[in-house]
Amino acid sequence: MIVEVDGLSVSFRTGLWRRRLQALQNVSLSVREGDFLALLGPNGAGKSTLMYCMLGLLRPSAGSVRMFGQAPQLGGALYGRMAYLPEEPNYHDYLTVEESVTYYGALYGRHVEPRTARDWLERLGMAEFKQLRLAKCSKGMKQKVGIIQCLLNEPRLVFLDEPMRGLDPVTVKQFRDILIEMNRNGATIVMNSHILSEVEQVATRVAILDRGRLVAEQDVKSLRQVESDGYSVEIEGGSGLPDHFERQGEAAGATVGRVAVERLYDFFDSAREREVRIVSCQRQRATLEESFLRVLKEGPHA
């Protein structure tokens, strides 16, 4: 295991009366080598808090975190093998784009060659802004600087807190491809995101948090099969609709509908009888968003 979280609880004191707020409650989670784990949950579920604890930025009230088999000690040697992209663009605003990339690279204890920094800046379309101070950069540009500082050291473990926020579609695609490539090359990635369509494309496992509790921890595939009890079918022509076909609408001249799994062959027979042409027929899978909402509503065994 690359990251092991055991019985983690975090509480804060807030307000005038120092009321206790439970941010995390007895969360246990493991991140295996090569995992692409997405932390999901509604606002205030405790995703960022969990990530801060994993990073050693926040001390838990109870429980423990181990990274590469060790308790994280800020600034320790094990941070040389990991990278972190914060949610908010909390960078050194008084530095220029190029200076910040060089500075963050140098913090890994090695001097980042101007060419390496330049290559990454060019790859993410930031080369022309290299002399611009971060204070003058847009949120998306700062996010790109954050991405570059994450990639400079070829990390084995990457923590990404809302990485796609503020990025243009081209950079989202580019960054997604980079992440998939890194993961294929063995990097373990822990990502916290609200954009479920993005998570669906990159993550292999998800951990769903709700009100500080871990409510589900599953592979993306198994989570999405929760609702796969039907077929999505498109038909054209014929005299009337075949039996067992639940019409849902029209799309590009075809009639779109749903057929229950146990009625598929009866539907085919009826379609032949009525001389209906089947344009497409595929097993219905719940989207990650549907599965996520269902788990939140009905619990992990829904």
Place this chain on the structure above:
Amino acid sequence: MLELLLVNTRTLLRFHRRNRLLIGFGLVMLTIFGLSFVPALLFETTSSRFEMLRNLASQMNSFALVLVPALGLLAVSSHLGARNVKLVVTKPCPPEVWLGAVFLSAILVALAIHAAMALFTAALSLWWKVPYQSGFLFIAIEGFFSSVVLLSFLTALAMAVHPVIAVITVLFFNESMFYELKFMVAAAQRSTEQKGLLAAQVACDTVYQLLPMLDPLGQRVEALRASLRVSGHDWLLLALAGLYALLATAFFFVGSSWLLRRKSLA
């Protein structure tokens, strides 16, 4: 580790160089200083110019004692406020190294400011044909040590409380205030013999002992400040003041590091 310290120091020097608040504050102080400098140009005699030069050196020291301590305070409060320290400590760079760079960069800027002031005094004495006294150099070095002690104290305070509260604490709870207070309480205690006042006297004395000394040489160099003539013994005293500044800085650095480790940097 040394490489990391230098990397952070270079970055923090950029912060000081580009900090508009510091630049603005420095310019205001320079304007005030410049305006008070104009009458000196009208003096003709060497003795009056010497007097003016001594006053200028003293004024510049006071100016530095206001500007320099703000360096550490601004660096700490600005970086903690912007929450960018987490980007540093989630790399193999311990928080103590970053904090060490905060102290080092501020001390380097302080050194540059005090050196510039000492050079200005020397240049002015040459221009005005006033014999340069080693006392000017002594005062500049002593001022640098005082600035460093105050800088370290304020940086440590900024780590614990809001920067405004840190400044207020330094303004109102300083060594000289408690020095006067402990004598006042002692006098009141002698005249009334109240036990409560005895406790207050002990408390004032304890706080006075704990607070950093900004003028450790005090009356020992009173004559030197007037005549600007320095003896061998005075240089020894200055070395002791330097040692005190070093120890105070080390103490406040350790305290700040302890506080930084306990701070949530998320």
